[in-house]
Amino acid sequence: MAFDSFSEFIAMGGHAPYVWSAWGVTALLLLASVWHARAEQRQLLKSLKRRVRRENSSRGNAQ
């Protein structure tokens, strides 16, 4: 462990704004890209399923 206490860890020896902003932006972009990929996949599957249901129901009405 390079730090004696948690507050020292947060302070980063006076370099806190630099270290945490660089790490923060990285984490934010990584998480945002995962979230975006998940949302994209869900929405796509949802619209595909809706189309299948619509086709099923219209076929059901015709019969």
Added chain:
Amino acid sequence: MHSSLHSSSQQGPSEQGSSHRSDISQQISAVPLREYKGGLLIAVKATLVRDLTLLLRRRGEVLNPLVFFALVITLFPIAISPDPELLAVIAPGLLWVAALLAALLSLDSLFRSDYDDGSLEQLLLAPQPLAALSLAKVAVHWLLTGLPLALMAPILGIMLALPAGSYGVLALSLALGTASLSLIGAIGAALTVGLARGGVLLSLLVLPLYIPVLIFGAGAVQAAILGDGVGAHLAILGALLAASLMLAPWAIAASLRISING
């Protein structure tokens, strides 16, 4: 053609068909012979002559980059300072950047009019390799923009108090460099020629690829001012030109095919 039809109509019906066929086959065999005889060199030469004639008829398009170059160079002393000592320091970079932008400006029209009137499609259909024909078009572009820019740069250099002894290097580095710029830029022009508003996109695509040429071109002029050897810079500019001469025509041809078929 008419007379042969007339004479055949007087012959018997059985002979009519066969003589007709031989007539046509003779003509068919005659046509490709004329086309293929000259092959590549004639096609390249024809493209060169055609493009040169067309561009020389539209003098405005040839002159515009030169006027733009002079105008941009005029802006800098006004915006920064008329002090000759300060201008002398930044002159090599200014001249190179302004010439690069002027060359970029002329790129959009490189394939545009040929695309609009359909002659680019004819070029694609030609039996000769498209890479060679597009190389001819790029050569004309360089001859009428890059070379005049290079010849004009020393005059603007005087106005920016460019130190003596670097004028020859300035013109030579620009002449060598703009040839690479035309080749690389033609790839971007070919990719965007089918797009309605390709102008800004073209500069976004092409400018990052211009950076090595800019570094060594402006570096050559700076080295000449400092009294260092310029051989290395010019050799690297030459190497960049050789590499783009080798690779760019294929990329231009592929890009033109995409723009026209898509």
Added chain:
Amino acid sequence: MWAFIHKLGSPKWFYGISAKLQPWFWVAAALLIVTGSLWGLAFAPADYQQGNSFRIIYVHVPAAFLAQSIFIAMAVSGLVFMVWKIKVADMAAAVMAPLGAAMTFVALFSGAVWGVPTWGTWWMWDARLTSMLILLFLYLGVIALRGAFTSRDSASRAASVLAMVGVINIPIIKYSVNWWYTLHQPASFTLTSRPAMPTEMWLPLVMMVLGFYSFFIALTLMRTRSEILRREANKRWVQDLVKDQVEEAR
């Protein structure tokens, strides 16, 4: 060999195999990044010269590696698409580009932030930062060109050609920028080349680099699957697949 390539080219086959591979890469990415982060942030010793600000290296270097690798991967995918007409390769190239641009931005941002404690300024025309900036423009060019075409096939082929032209230029740009920088700033402090990093410093760095690569593979697999569904929405196998899912949900 050919059979394998053609199998790889089938979106249906790729959709199946990527579903099996994907979880492994996600797990590897999560494990490596979490361990590497904890180790790098809390346990690695502070640098004797830069103090704790050197901990930015654990995001800066992996992002910079990934930024360059993704461009190469994009160009290779473009080549595969142009030569063998494998559509999956183009779908992968399309989804890679935004992540590559994001990683280039991360490398630029962390480099600029790192510059404040080391150089005393937010931006230096340092060789690495400058070539990263040019790489960002190359990414933006590829993304913009793909978006500019109305026909998908033309967009794919144009983006492939541009990615290949770009990848040939990247080493030339890198070397010329390095040369330019050494000419103008003869003696300077570089960010990452340093004498013999101790093991407890570079091991977390290796973990972070591997973690970022796993993340890139996992995300590309995931987004390529979405892209397959989007482009093949009218194909029989996609409709059957969705039908099965709908039946199961009942």
